[in-house]
Amino acid sequence: MKNFLVFWLLTITLQSMAQKTPYELSNKKETATYSEAISYYEKLAKDNPQAKLLTYGTTDFGKPLHLLVLSKDKIFDPVTIRKGNKRILLINNGIHPGEPEGIDASMMLARDLLQADQLPKDVVICIIPVYNIDGSFNRNGTSRANQNGPIAYGFRGNSKNLDLNRDFIKTDSRNSAAFQLIFNTWQPEIFVDTHTSNGADYQYVMTLIPTQKDKLNAILSGYLTKTLVPDLYKGMEQKGYPMIPYVNSIEETPDAGITGFIDLPRYSTGYTTLHNTIGFMPETHMLKAYDLRVDATYKLLQTYIDIVERDAKIIGENKRKADEFVANQKEFGLEWKLNRSEVDSLPFKGFEAGEKPSTVSGQDRLFYDRNKPYTKSIKEWNKFDASITVQKPVAYIIPKAWDRVIALLKLNNVILKELKADSKIKVESYYIGDFKTGTRPYEGHYLHSAVKLISTQQELQYYAGDYIVYVNQPTNRYIVETLEPQATDSFFNWNFFDSILDMKEHFSAYVFEDTATELLKNNPALKAKLEEKKASDPDFAKNGSAQLDFVYKNSDYYEKTHNRYPVARLLNDVKLDLK
DSSP: OHHHHHHHHHHHHHGGGSOOOHHHHTTSOOOOOHHHHHHHHHHHHHHOTTEEEEEESOOTTSOOEEEEEEOTTOOOOHHHHHHTTOEEEEEEOOSSTTSOHHHHHHHHHHHHHHHTTOOOSSEEEEEESOSOHHHHHSOBSSSSTTOOOOSSBOOSSOTTOOOGGGOTTTOOSHHHHHHHHHHHHHOOSEEEEOEEEOSOOBSOSEEEEEOOTTTSOHHHHHHIIIIIHHHHHHHHHHTTOOEEEOOOBSSSSGGGOEEOOOOOTTSHHHHHHTTTOEEEEEEEETTSOHHHHHHHHHHHHHHHHHHHHHTHHHHHHHHHHHHHHHHHOOEEEEEEEEOTTOOEEEEEEEEEEEEEEOTTTSSEEEEEEEEEEEEEEEEEEOOEEEEEEEEOOSEEEEOTTOHHHHHHHHHTTOOOEEBSSOEEEEEEEEEEEEEEEOSSOBTTBOOEEEEEEEEEEEEEEEOTTOEEEESOSTTHHHHHHHHSTTSTTOTTTTTTTGGGGSOSOOOOHHHHHHHHHHHHHHOHHHHHHHHHHHHHOHHHHTOHHHHHHHHHHTSTTSOTTTTBOSOEEEOSOOOOOBO
């Protein structure tokens, strides 16, 4: 609190000399455009040797992602920074450009830290000014129909109409690839992704989604729940902005209780969790005045900086231990379900809800009465259990043909080895026994789910240049949760391997009838299997085509690769000739 008061007084003193943001120049009614934000940061970096503006990759809009780095020691090399035992805090803004508080708050915060000479000694601050550059150019004042300001803002979808906060695994956008390059180059211990919420009305300006504690490594989760989150709440209370968890209501209003948010790897904080980075999505409330939302975001970011500086050594040691633990971890959760038997309560500052006739339909509609604020205890369910787990193999084997998978693994600092020579290797293979597929596209994909696997051990032919991924790395969670088909956001579920689900050969029934007759005559076991199937399945017994297909698929004529998942598991640590 003392640090903040000193910083606040210095900020007030220097404000008259400050480089003003478009937000400030508009009397706090406008948010900066992309061009204004970048120009602002370019000048800030030019005028301050403790700031540097870098660019990474490109985006679907053709522009690179910018990263402002604030370093008290004027060191801007991430390797050197990590060797110096500094912590790295990464702040991401404008993933949804219609939720722009972080864009404006970060601009002012960077300026104020530099002008007041208040950069932390043991923390390097990295800021992505605007992530969804594409959407920020699609500027309007209506697409956030429920939101109270600013006057104009960007659009949620990018130029491919992708929601970039669903793209961190599938990486359909170049924005995502550029972000992953930044993230895996700088390897932050703490990540903050600024947002604005929709939903119920209540008294809070700021709500908070920490990365889901039960999915996070236990070492990190202990610090998150016992120290970091309580101190964020305490700090914001002192700054005049009491917080509440993100209001994920189980019914139409929060009165019946709220649940925790399961941040799958498709989301920014779910993705960072795979790398043992503690992530947060602060969500300001859409109905509060824009200047309050920006101010709350500013003060929350300042609170993060103060806590990370205070706990720099603890946070670094926790990350080191978590990486070491995950490298040796044996069992991994692949799918998570809310535990409805464990419930807590928390004090909640809301508004009384009621119903009144709609002037549109004449039917009853929900409304919140701001003249009737309340504080009362509500229920919170925030315990998630792994509903599907897997034991890790020694390694995964990936044929080189699957280059998109290989590229994403490399982008995420996964160490891969290549076979030097053609080899036959005994592996565990999965066959896709069953799965469900959405009937409508979701973010450009017909997403798979409820995957059922048939596991078998086979000796398969591999070739020079095929890849071996040993599961003894700090990136194990990324490896396992993308390569195991049953994981909610696996590469399989995002359609990376759909071509294996097609048969490439079949038969002409009138010809294969005679072949099938010979097969049944010469293979009593197959004939018995067919008869057993007919006896147990009356519909099958009436279907001649299905019976012929059954014989075909249980013969050597049936292609061995149909439905065979191409990423195999090496169960034993056999000696392989690798480079």
